[in-house]
Amino acid sequence: MSDQPAEKFEFQAEIKQLLDIVIHSLYTEKEIFVRELVSNASDALEKLRHLQLTEKECFDDRLALEINVSTDDTARTITIQDYGIGMTKPELVENLGTIAHSGSKAFLDALKNGGEKNANLIGQFGVGFYSAFMVAESVTVYSHSWKSDETGHTWTSDGSGTYSVEEAEGLRRGTKIVVRLKEDCSEYSQASRVEALLKQYSSFVSFPILLNGTQINTVQALWLRSKDEIKEEEYTEFYKFQAHAYDTPLLRLHFSADAPLQINALLFVPEHNPEKFGMVRSEPAVALYCRKVLIDPSPKDLIPEWLRFLKGVVDSEDLPLHISRETMQDKALLDKLNKVLTKRFLRMLEEESSKRPDSYAKFYKEFGIFLKEGAATDYSYREPLMKLLRFESSFTEKGQTTTLADYVSRMATEQKEIYFLLGPNRETIESGPYLEGMKSRNLEVLFCFEPVDEYVMNNVREFDGKKLAAADRADVELSELDSQTTEGELSKETAEALAAWLKSTLGDKVSEVKVSKRLVDSPVVALNDDPMMTAHMRRMMKAMNPDSATPPIKVRMEINPRHAVLSHLEATRQSQPERASLIAEQLLDTALISAGLLEDPTPMVQRLYKLLAQA
Ligand code: ADP
Ligand code: MG
Numbered sequence: 001m002s003d004q005p006a007e008k009f010e011f012q013a014e015i016k017q018l019l020d021i022v023i024h025s026l027y028t029e030k031e032i033f034v035r036e037l038v039s040n041a042s043d044a045l046e047k048l049r050h051l052q053l054t055e056k057e058c059f060d061d062r063l064a065l066e067i068n069v070s071t072d073d074t075a076r077t078i079t080i081q082d083y084g085i086g087m088t089k090p091e092l093v094e095n096l097g098t099i100a101h102s103g104s105k106a107f108l109d110a111l112k113n114g115g116e117k118n119a120n121l122i123g124q125f126g127v128g129f130y131s132a133f134m135v136a137e138s139v140t141v142y143s144h145s146w147k148s149d150e151t152g153h154t155w156t157s158d159g160s161g162t163y164s165v166e167e168a169e170g171l172r173r174g175t176k177i178v179v180r181l182k183e184d185c186s187e188y189s190q191a192s193r194v195e196a197l198l199k200q201y202s203s204f205v206s207f208p209i210l211l212n213g214t215q216i217n218t219v220q221a222l223w224l225r226s227k228d229e230i231k232e233e234e235y236t237e238f239y240k241f242q243a244h245a246y247d248t249p250l251l252r253l254h255f256s257a258d259a260p261l262q263i264n265a266l267l268f269v270p271e272h273n274p275e276k277f278g279m280v281r282s283e284p285a286v287a288l289y290c291r292k293v294l295i296d297p298s299p300k301d302l303i304p305e306w307l308r309f310l311k312g313v314v315d316s317e318d319l320p321l322h323i324s325r326e327t328m329q330d331k332a333l334l335d336k337l338n339k340v341l342t343k344r345f346l347r348m349l350e351e352e353s354s355k356r357p358d359s360y361a362k363f364y365k366e367f368g369i370f371l372k373e374g375a376a377t378d379y380s381y382r383e384p385l386m387k388l389l390r391f392e393s394s395f396t397e398k399g400q401t402t403t404l405a406d407y408v409s410r411m412a413t414e415q416k417e418i419y420f421l422l423g424p425n426r427e428t429i430e431s432g433p434y435l436e437g438m439k440s441r442n443l444e445v446l447f448c449f450e451p452v453d454e455y456v457m458n459n460v461r462e463f464d465g466k467k468l469a470a471a472d473r474a475d476v477e478l479s480e481l482d483s484q485t486t487e488g489e490l491s492k493e494t495a496e497a498l499a500a501w502l503k504s505t506l507g508d509k510v511s512e513v514k515v516s517k518r519l520v521d522s523p524v525v526a527l528n529d530d531p532m533m534t535a536h537m538r539r540m541m542k543a544m545n546p547d548s549a550t551p552p553i554k555v556r557m558e559i560n561p562r563h564a565v566l567s568h569l570e571a572t573r574q575s576q577p578e579r580a581s582l583i584a585e586q587l588l589d590t591a592l593i594s595a596g597l598l599e600d601p602t603p604m605v606q607r608l609y610k611l612l613a614q615a
Contacts, residue, residue, distance in 0.1 A: 004166065004167045005166075006156075006164040006165065006166035007164060007165050007166065008162055008163075008164045009093060009097055009162060009163055009164065009165065010161065010162055011097055011157075011161060011162065011163065012097060012098040012099060014098075014099045014108055015097065015098065015099060015104075015130070016161055017108070017111075018099075018104055018107070018108060018127060018130055019130060019133055019159045019160075019161075021111070022127055022130050022131065022133050022134055022159075023133050023134070023159050023160075025134065027134065030131075030134045030135050030185065031188070031197055032131055033131040033132045033134055033135055033179075033188075034078075034080075034188065034194065034197045034198065035197070035200075035201060035241065036127075036128050036129065036131045036132070037080045037129070037132060037177055037179075038067060038069070038080060038198070038201075038202075038205065038209065039205075039241065039244070040128070040129060040175075041067045041080055041081070041082035041084060041175070042067065042082075042205045042206070042207055043084070044082050044084025044085050044086070044174060044175060045065045045066075045067070045082055045083065045084040045174075045207050046084075046206075046294045047084060047085045048065065048083070048084045048085045048146055048174075049065060049293065049294075050294070050295075051085065051146060055146075057148055058146050058148070058173075059086075059144065059145065059146050059147060059148045059150070059173050060083070060144070060146075060172055060173035060174075063083040063172065063173055063174070064083065064208075065083060065084075065207050066082075066083070066207055066208040066209070066210060067080065067081070067082050067205070067207055067208070067209045067210070068080075068081045068082075068209075068210050068213075069081075069194060069198065069209065069210065069211045069212075070211070070212050070213075071188075071189045071190060071191050071194050071211075071212060072189060073186065073189040073190055073191075075180075075189070076180065076181045076183075076186050076189045077178055077179060077180050077181065077189055078178075078179050078181065078188050078189055078194060079176060079177065079178045079179070080176070080177045080179075081174070081175070081176035081177070082174045082175055082176075083172065083173050083174040084146075084173075084174045084175060085145065085146045085174070086143045086144045086145040086146055086173055086174045086175055087141075087143040087145060087153075087175065088145040088147065088150050088153075089153050089165060089167075091145070092141065092143060092153055092155045092165055093165065095129075096129060096141065096155060096163070097163060104127050104128055104130065105280075106274075106280065107127055109280065113277065130159075132177070132179050133159035134185075135179065135181055135182060135185035135188055136158075136159065136179045136180060136181060136182065136185075137158060137180045137181065137182050138156060138157065138158045138159075138180045139156070139157055139158075139159070139177065139178070139179050139180070140154055140155070140156045140177070140178045140180075141154065141155040141156075141175060141176070141177050141178075142154050142168060142171055142175065142176040142177075142178075143155070143171070143174070143175040143176075144171040144172065144173050144174065145173075146173055151167055151168075151169070152167070152168045152169065152170070152171030153165055153166065153167055153168055154166050154168045191211065191212055194211060195211055195216060198211060198216055198217070199216065199217075200237055201237050201238075201240070201241040202216060202217035203217050203218065203220055203222070203234075204222060204237070204238050204241045204242060205217065205241075206221065206292055206293075206294070221289070221292045221315065222234065222235075222238045222266065223254070223264050223265065223266035223289075223312075223313050223315055224264055224292065224315065227254055230254075235249075235252060235254075235266075236248055236249065238266075239252075239268045239311065239312075242287070242311065242312065242313060243268065243270070243285060243311035243312070245270060245311065247270055247271035247272065248271055249268040249269055249270055249271065249311075250269045250270065250271055250359075250362060250363050250366070251268070251269040251348070251349075251352065251359070251363055252266070252267065252268050252269070253265070253266070253267045253268075253312075253344060253345055253348045254266045254267075255344055257340060257344075260336055260340070261316055261318050261333070261336050261337060261340065262316055262317045262318050263314060263315070263316050263337065263340060263341075264314070264315045264316075265312065265313070265314045265315070265341060265344070266312045266313055267286065267310050267311070267312035267314075267341070267345060268310065268311045268312045269309065269310065269311075269363060269367065270309065270311060271366075272366055273309060273366040273367055273369070273370075274309070275309075276366070281308075282308045282309055283298055283308070284298045284299060284300055284302065284303060284308055285297075285298055285308075285310070285311050286298075286299075286302055286303055286310050286311065286312050286313065286314055286341075287299075287312070287313045287314070288302055288313075288314055288315075288316075288319070289313055289314065289315040289316075290315065290316060290317065290319040290320075291315070291317055292315065295319060299334070301331070301334045301335070301338060302314060302334060302337060302338055302341070303338060303341055303342065304338065304342055304374065304378055304381070305373075305377075305378075306370050306371070306373045306374035306377065306378060307342065307345065307370065307374075308370075309367055309370055310345070314337060314341065316333075316337060318333065319333060342381060346381065346384045346385070346388070349363070349388055350384070350387070350388065353388065361390075361401075364388075364390055368389070368390065369450070369452060371385050371388050371389060372389065372450075372452055372453070372456045373452070373456075375389065375456060375459075375460055376452075376455055376456045376459040376460060377459070382460065386404055386460065386463050387403065387404065387405060389403070389404060390402070390403060391404075391407075391420070391446040391447060391448065392426060392446075392447040392449070393407065393444050393445060393446045393447055394430075394435060394438065394439060394444055394445045394447070395410065395444045398426055402446075404418065404446075404463045404464070405464070407444060407446065408463070408464050408466060410444060411444075411466070412442075414479070415443060416466065416467070417466060417467045417468070417469040417476070418446065418462075418463060418466050418467065418468050418469065419438060419443060419444070419445045419446065419469055419470075419471040419476070420445060420446040420447070420448050420453075420457060420468060420469070420470060420471065421434055421435065421445050421446070421447060421448065421470065421471050421472060422448045422449075422453060422454050422457075422470070422534075422536060423447065423448070423449065424449065425449055426447055426449075429445075429447050432594050433519065433522035433524075433525040433591070433594050434471050434472040434518075434525065435471070436518070436519065436520040436521050436522065437478055437516070437517065437518025437519060437520065438471055438478075438518070439520070440520045441478060441479060445471050451536065454534060454536050454537075457470070470528075470534070472527060472528060472595065473527065473528055474527035474528060474529045474555075474556040478517045478518050479517075480517060486562045488564060488567050489561055489562045489567070490561040490562075490566060490567055490570060492515075492561075494561075494570060495515045495559070495561035495566075496515060498559065498561075498566065498569065498570050498573070499513040499514060499515050499559060500513070501573060502557065502559065502584055505580075505581050505584045505585075506557070506584060506585065506588055508552075509553075509588060510555060510556065510557045510588065511529050511554050511555065511556050512529075512556045512557070513556075513557045513558075513559065514556065514557070514558050514559070515558070515559060515561055516558035516559055516560050516561075518558065519558060519559075519560035519562075519563070520560070520562075521563075522560060522563070522594075523559065523560050523563040523564075523565035523566055523587065524557060524558065524559050524560065524565075524566075524587050524588070524590070524591045525557070525558050525591055525594070525595075526555040526556070526557055526588070526591035526592050526594070526595045526597060527555060527556045527557075527558060527595075528555060528595065528597075529554045529555055529556050530554055533550075533551060535595060535596035535597050536596075538550050538597070538599075539596075550599070553592070553597050553599075555591075555592070555595065555597065557588060557591060565587070569583055569584070569587075579611075579614060582607055582610060582611055583611065585604075585607060586604065586607055586608065586611065589601075589603075589604040589607075590604075
């Protein structure tokens with residue numbers, strides 16, 4: 001040891017909070033700490049292997065790239081040691097004392113979002129290095145950086161708020177972590193127990209792992225093996241190891257190709273959409289390998305943005321080992337890989353949807369939103385993505401969905417457009433005034449329940465040469481109904497006159513008043529005349545900028561000459577013109593409510609009282 005005294009440090013506040021939870025949690029699968037420490041050792045070796053491609057000088061060169069695990073049940077310790085890149089003093093402080101690690105960060109975010117005191121959260125996120133404190137009385141890290149001009153250090157902590165760092169002499173390159181186990185965790189100092197744990201995932205580590213001097217894994221890359229000889233559990237274990245995940249994947253794609261590039265790929269769809277609760281946006285997580293050597297754990301351009309939920313590995317022999325996104329040639333290679341992966345993945349989804357619709361539905365529930373994002377933003381995959389979308393419609397049962405292709409196959413020859421309506425749920429759309437005109441003409445309408453749907457429909461615009469049209473838009477043309485005159489129906493002339501009177505009474509509040517072809521059961525309807533300012537758009541603008549005035553509403557009003565309310569209005573117009581004006585305004589406001597366009601209900605409430613008082 002040197003004569004420098006040990007220096008004491010406080011953990012960053014977030015880490016203290018994390019450690020407190022980790023240490024006091026009753027999380028049952030404490031064993032995951034072995035996996036976390038081995039995976040850190042493997043990362044460190046991987047980084048060193050990469051550095052050696054470019055760096056000439058490296059401390060303690062020629063050491064074997066392997067991981068040594070040793071157990072001592074008399075001293076009650078387990079030690080994990082690697083000859084990887086190691087850490088300098090500032091790196092020890094930064095990496096083990098502050099929140100640098102994405103898993104820990106996601107864990108803390110989840111806690112803030114109401115998961116407090118839930119020990120099982122640890123199981124869902126993993127807390128990397130800190131998981132050692134679930135089983136440790138104290139943890140000592142010996143580390144020497146790969147940089148020749150550095151000295152070695154020890155880092156020690158019992159996890160209770162502080163740690164100390166001290167210079168150390170005679171260390172080999174890399175990191176050795178000694179975990180002194182708590183009394184009730186002594187099982188992890190027993191060779192047989194640790195061997196069983198290591199065997200579960202050690203075959204996914206691309207470096208030899210030795211337990212007390214004996215190698216226990218044969219290094220083999222799962223993705224290079226043939227599909228028929230891989231067991232389901234092996235895939236799942238690999239996923240968990242590679243993606244640092246704790247769930248069971250929903251879908252998997254394992255394939256190899258030779259043209260236009262040599263590729264072996266193993267991709268997974270996780271069980272849940274991690275962005276579902278508005279948590280952090282997923283970072284790309286499909287790792288790039290060349291002949292089993294990791295090139296980049298999270299390359300940016302390997303898969304499209306809208307596939308960012310995918311996990312797994314892609315291995316291509318055609319890549320240069322230090323690929324750079326900046327050079328044109330490497331960029332072209334990445335683009336080619338990207339194309340192959342995306343096409344294969346979309347084809348797999350297509351197959352899943354036709355052969356295993358239930359499984360596809362489960363996938364779609366979690367990840368459909370990413371397909372929509374892709375359809376709206378990525379022109380090159382719009383067609384295949386649109387085919388994968390699912391909607392409820394006026395022709396399906398509640399909860400059942402249809403594809404756009406099936407919709408088109410049901411269209412009558414005269415029908416030119418694909419109709420859709422936006423709304424929070426089926427009931428709201430069905431009880432609104434927009435569906436009835438479609439229904440009475442036997443026109444199918446797709447129901448869009450998600451807020452992004454409007455954005456998607458506006459961007460996508462058409463499918464299979466047919467325009468996508470919002471059924472509440474004023475410019476949707478509808479055919480004449482074979483009208484049977486109902487009793488009390490206003491004559492054509494009277495209805496036209498009433499419409500003209502309504503326009504002059506309502507003035508600027510409406511762009512036009514027309515006798516409707518679409519109304520069957522409702523007396524009036526307000527149709528949006530401005531496709532860029534839908535109800536949803538207005539709400540968004542209001543939310544983003546509450547103080548600004550939204551542009552005045554411009555709607556076209558349509559009246560139903562068959563409805564009793566209108567014949568009553570016609571009669572009132574002759575006998576009590578003032579009361580008729582009140583009713584006219586009231587009708588407009590009710591139509592605006594149905595359209596989701598009424599901004600200030602106060603005048604309408606006052607008016608209603610007045611009308612009721614007169615009745
Ligand atoms: P993660 O591995 O996800 O980054 P961890 O909490 O497991 O998070 O580790 C935190 C950081 O500590 C790592 O990112 C790495 O920089 C450093 N580290 C941990 N173990 C080692 C090791 N054996 N060798 C070198 N650096 C390590
Ligand atoms: Mg880690």
